[in-house]
Amino acid sequence: MASSELSEKAGNDVRTEVAEAVRLERVSHRYGQGRDAFTAVGPVDLTVPAGEFLVLVGASGCGKSTLLRLIAGFERPTDGAVRVAGAAPRPGHAAGVVFQxxxxxxxxxxxxxxxxxxxxxxxxxxxxxxxxxxxxxxxxxxxxxxxxxxxxxxxxxxxxxxxxxxxxxHPLFLLDEPFAALDALTRERLQEDVREVTARTGRTTVFVTHSADEAVFLGSRIVVLSKSPGTVALDLPVPLPREGVDADALRESREFAELRARVSHAVKSAAA
Structure with a gap:
């Protein structure tokens, strides 16, 4: 598919939904006590509109999974506040969760x-x-x-x-590196499935990955986290079409390659 066609499809695919699904306000989280205490993530300010597919990407140990657990309500932030649909998240009630x-x-x-x-x-x-x-x-x-x-x-x-x-x-769908242990072909197929299912259902999605390629293919927005304690190093909208485009053509497009290179560079710089 030509670059002009991708751009046109992206322009026709802009979501008008602006309701707030998730809000993180000055969120930090620490583990341990006393001299053994360390801050895993934060401070982070982040708002996720309803219907958005947000991908959290960064090097190992930067706090991606910690943020996901905070949004799911499995843990409470040490500082700051997490709100899902305007309320503190409750485990099992806030979201559907898929683990590694x-x-x-x-x-x-x-x-x-x-x-x-x-x-x-x-x-x-x-x-x-x-x-x-x-x-x-x-x-x-x-x-x-x-x-x-x-x-x-x-x-x-x-x-x-x-x-x-x-x-x-649940209107919120959380996935923590669900394809990390799979072979490349199965991983690509499941990426396509998740992309299609979330587009069809309109669920707000937060997805954790190490992969710049996976982040660009799946996300309508990408947040790159710095090394621990993780903070927002890059907040990048992904102006690629979400529906009605061939997956192989999307992956082979110039726009995809440029975004992948930008995210990869940001991840490496943030981890330095």
């Missing part, structure tokens, strides 16, 4: 893992089978309900984890 490993229950089938998430989400028993089928179809696993976890590949297990995280229909 699938964390599935091996004694349950693929469908059973999704059913459990639907039950905790309060979906009525008579609606669960239909909803489970919809979720598995959405992540490309239609017809696998009866298969055991050990009978599917690593990439398919991560798809189940994504389906499970989507079960509660």
């Amino acid at each position: 490993t699938p964390r599935l229950f091996p004694w349950r089938t693929v469908g059973g893992n999704v059913d459990l998430a639907l039950r905790y989400a309060g979906v009525e028993r008579e609606r669960r089978a239909e909803r489970r089928a919809e979720l598995l179809e959405r992540v490309g696993l239609g017809g696998t309900e009866r298969r055991r976890v050990w009978e599917i590949s690593g990439g398919q297990r991560q798809r189940v984890a994504i389906a499970r995280a989507l079960a509660a229909e």
Whole structure:
């Protein structure tokens, strides 16, 4: 696809939604006590509008996952405030979360893992089978309900984890390096799936990665964090089309290459 076509599609894909989904106000977080205490992240000020796909990228140990846990409500900030939809986040209620490993229950089938998430989400028993089928179809696993976890590949297990995280229909979707352990081809396929699912559902998404390539492909906005304690080193909008464009053409475009180089340089400079 020509560069002019990409630019035109990007221009037609501007979101008008400006409602605030996440706000971090002077957030810092420390671990340990006394002389062993260290600041992992902050201070960070960040606002995420509803419907945005924000990617947090930076070197290992810069505080990306810490920020994600704070947004999910798994931890409370040492200083500052985190607000999700205007309130302090509560674990299990603030967002659907996907971790680096699938964390599935091996004694349950693929469908059973999704059913459990639907039950905790309060979906009525008579609606669960239909909803489970919809979720598995959405992540490309239609017809696998009866298969055991050990009978599917690593990439398919991560798809189940994504389906499970989507079960509660939280407006916020958090992913912590979910494709880090996968091979390159599976990783690209799942990147495309997540990009499509989030565009279709309009969910606000915060995604953690080390990869500049992954950040540019997925994000509508990229925040690069400095080395620990992580602060915002670069806040970059991504003016690439979100829908209606071939993934391979996007990855091979000049705009994509330029953004990837800029993010890669920023990550290296921030880690220096």
